[in-house]
Amino acid sequence: MSSVEKTPNMIEDCLERIATIHGDPTDLVYERLFDKHPDMRELFILDRDNSVKGNMLAQVIECFLDFTGDKHYASSLIATEKINHDQIGVPPETFETFFTNVVDTFRHILGNSWTAEDEAAWDNLITELNKSVASQ
Ligand code: HEM
Numbered sequence: 001m002s003s004v005e006k007t008p009n010m011i012e013d014c015l016e017r018i019a020t021i022h023g024d025p026t027d028l029v030y031e032r033l034f035d036k037h038p039d040m041r042e043l044f045i046l047d048r049d050n051s052v053k054g055n056m057l058a059q060v061i062e063c064f065l066d067f068t069g070d071k072h073y074a075s076s077l078i079a080t081e082k083i084n085h086d087q088i089g090v091p092p093e094t095f096e097t098f099f100t101n102v103v104d105t106f107r108h109i110l111g112n113s114w115t116a117e118d119e120a121a122w123d124n125l126i127t128e129l130n131k132s133v134a135s136q
Contacts, residue, residue: 022052032108033101043088074132078095079136096126100130
């Protein structure tokens, strides 16, 4: 591969496949989250039109893409959000739970088309991102 070609980004590729198969994954991400962690539902009680949930997931996905690319801001934004969210009753360790839940949802949406490479790419992303946030 020449140096001008872009390295294939498995994460971006997965997100495109998810958009094609399902469209916006917000509904399934939070359905799964509240199913596994029913206590988290009440955190979003004021979000009647789902806009907060949608914006939050969009920002999380932007962070994932930043971290697979230029790494401009993902770690510091997440570290800051951990502090902000702690004040609204979301303890820092909830973030890892949320990330795992997002990946579980994506795996579920892609079903049989989820590959071992997808698994490795997401596993690596979440592990490295968590490490990088912890070192902020
Ligand atoms: C990287 C991780 C996260 C990012 C970047 C993030 C980002 C955001 C943003 C931007 C908003 C405001 C959305 C809006 O008002 O339109 C928000 C709100 C919120 N987030 Fe997160 N969030 C993250 C993780 C979490 C986690 C793990 C939880 C708990 C399940 C959580 C719970 C909430 C709640 C309850 C609100 C609504 C706050 C309110 O309006 O009172 N967030 N988040």
